Amino acid sequence: MKRSYDVIIIGGGIIGVSIAFELAKRGCTDVLLLEKDNLAAGNTGRCMGGYRQQWGSDLNCQLSYESTQIFENMNEYTGFKDKISFKQHGYLLPAYGEEEWELFQKNLSVQHARGIKSYTVDVEKEIYDYIPHINTEGMKGATFCHEDGYIEPICMTLSYAYGAQRMGVEVMTHTEVTELLAEGGKIKGVMTTKGRFEAPTVLNCANGWAPALSAQVGDILPVYPERHQCLITEPVEPLGANGTTMPMVMVFSKGIYAQQTPYGAVLLGITPKNEPVSVNQKVSWQYLEKACYDLTQLLPVLRKLKILRTWGGQYDMTPDGTQIIDFSEKAKGLVNVCGFSGRGLLVAPRTAILVARALCGEPDDIDINMFSAKRFETGDLIIEPSIV
Amino acid sequence: MSENKVMTFIDPYEDVVLEDVQHAMDMGFVTLTEIKNFTRAGMGIDEGRMSVDLVVEELAKYYKVSAAKVMKPSFRPPLEPVSVGILADAHKKWLAEGGRD
Numbered sequence: 001m002k003r004s005y006d007v008i009i010i011g012g013g014i015i016g017v018s019i020a021f022e023l024a025k026r027g028c029t030d031v032l033l034l035e036k037d038n039l040a041a042g043n044t045g046r047c048m049g050g051y052r053q054q055w056g057s058d059l060n061c062q063l064s065y066e067s068t069q070i071f072e073n074m075n076e077y078t079g080f081k082d083k084i085s086f087k088q089h090g091y092l093l094p095a096y097g098e099e100e101w102e103l104f105q106k107n108l109s110v111q112h113a114r115g116i117k118s119y120t121v122d123v124e125k126e127i128y129d130y131i132p133h134i135n136t137e138g139m140k141g142a143t144f145c146h147e148d149g150y151i152e153p154i155c156m157t158l159s160y161a162y163g164a165q166r167m168g169v170e171v172m173t174h175t176e177v178t179e180l181l182a183e184g185g186k187i188k189g190v191m192t193t194k195g196r197f198e199a200p201t202v203l204n205c206a207n208g209w210a211p212a213l214s215a216q217v218g219d220i221l222p223v224y225p226e227r228h229q230c231l232i233t234e235p236v237e238p239l240g241a242n243g244t245t246m247p248m249v250m251v252f253s254k255g256i257y258a259q260q261t262p263y264g265a266v267l268l269g270i271t272p273k274n275e276p277v278s279v280n281q282k283v284s285w286q287y288l289e290k291a292c293y294d295l296t297q298l299l300p301v302l303r304k305l306k307i308l309r310t311w312g313g314q315y316d317m318t319p320d321g322t323q324i325i326d327f328s329e330k331a332k333g334l335v336n337v338c339g340f341s342g343r344g345l346l347v348a349p350r351t352a353i354l355v356a357r358a359l360c361g362e363p364d365d366i367d368i369n370m371f372s373a374k375r376f377e378t379g380d381l382i383i384e385p386s387i388v
Numbered sequence: 389m390s391e392n393k394v395m396t397f398i399d400p401y402e403d404v405v406l407e408d409v410q411h412a413m414d415m416g417f418v419t420l421t422e423i424k425n426f427t428r429a430g431m432g433i434d435e436g437r438m439s440v441d442l443v444v445e446e447l448a449k450y451y452k453v454s455a456a457k458v459m460k461p462s463f464r465p466p467l468e469p470v471s472v473g474i475l476a477d478a479h480k481k482w483l484a485e486g487g488r489d
Contacts, residue, residue, distance in 0.1 A: 038419055039422075045425065289482065290479050293475075293476040307469060309431075309435065
């Protein structure tokens with residue numbers, strides 16, 4: 001068994017596999033990816049698969065816009081032949097109250113500067129052309145971008161993994177990293193349930209599990225898990241206008257988001273209030289009842305739908321809600337890539353390019369150093385105003 | 389597909405046939421969860437009641453182990469499909485009785 005590699009990646013979620021792919025694309029193919037369960041078994045596979053470009057900060061607009069260009073051609077990009085359930089049916093963001101509406105107008109100008117095709121929708125009349133049965137009570141206005149939508153997170157992970165493997169990356173699932181091996185201030189490799197593997201570069205893409213690993217070499221990452229809960233209904237006829245699937249409706253002030261998947265099921269998620277910090281993947285009945293109540297307030301037509309499944313997953317939150325890409329100083333060669341705060345899937349393609357370029361010494365117009373964990377000491381936080 | 393070809397359904401709710409499951413195993417998937425994620429077998433309205441045992445059997449056959457060794461999934465609430473309206477009304481009642489969000 002081969003025991004020595006150029007790069008070891010810990011974590012078979014979307015971040016890990018996309019970086020593996022981008023590295024291989026740049027000729028760095030001596031890569032081993034380790035996953036403790038199966039690919040996308042952590043929080044990638046638990047996410048709702050929505051992606052949007054309607055952000056309030058230029059950085060997120062750029063990351064999501066450039067990632068969307070890749071989503072649009074995912075099969076060609078990775079060579080994966082199976083379906084990845086990609087659908088650009090749009091995101092509708094209704095604003096409640098003057099303040100939120102003003103913020104949305106400001107966001108639009110940031111988005112337009114990046115070439116994102118978002119626009120305002122009149123809530124008196126036009127909105128019914130997007131979602132025929134929506135309750136517009138209290139809405140001040142809304143914005144829409146038809147290039148936002150849904151991508152199946154598990155298939156996207158498999159797609160990247162397939163592409164990476166095709167170029168020579170080794171993917172080892174059901175192999176848990178138990179220890180980071182560092183010596184004299186440098187990373188040497190990892191100890192796993194299948195023995196020791198060595199590499200001068202180790203990427204810690206273990207999401208919510210990343211801080212516990214990096215702490216072994218003395219890197220303290222302020223990443224904490226926040227439970228979000230989801231439910232999915234039976235598949236039904238398209239609920240959008242003109243026979244299309246219902247776009248994502250996202251209400252920031254109520255912390256509720258719902259959309260119809262390409263195969264007809266309605267997905268609903270809710271941002272928790274006063275949720276204790278814990279890795280809890282269960283769902284509470286209180287959540288289910290409240291989520292259904294909020295959903296029927298917004299879309300009364302969904303009352304008759306039957307709920308099939310529920311599940312919970314974690315957002316890996318950082319204090320400013322932006323990812324950490326940190327080149328360790330205590331163990332040189334270790335790079336911590338985590339804390340995506342619930343946006344990992346939709347910025348993964350572009351973020352992977354950013355990380356791969358940095359490791360291969362290629363230039364990039366985004367400064368990777370701004371994502372360093374040092375920002376929490378210096379106060380150079382990266383704040384996104386429009387999050388749910 | 390030729391006219392004489394027989395299709396063996398594993399999950400009729402998600403239109404998953406035996407070939408899909410075999411293709412998934414050929415791709416290197418070893419657990420029921422992986423097969424489910426890739427093929428959607430078990431994600432239909434019966435929540436896998438029909439397909440789980442069939443996939444388990446195929447996995448056992450493919451990897452030459454006893455079916456008892458294949459890990460089965462845990463069931464999560466709701467055990468039976470339940471309508472959004474019923475749950476919404478429960479919360480409405482809770483609010484009417486002075487409960488808070």
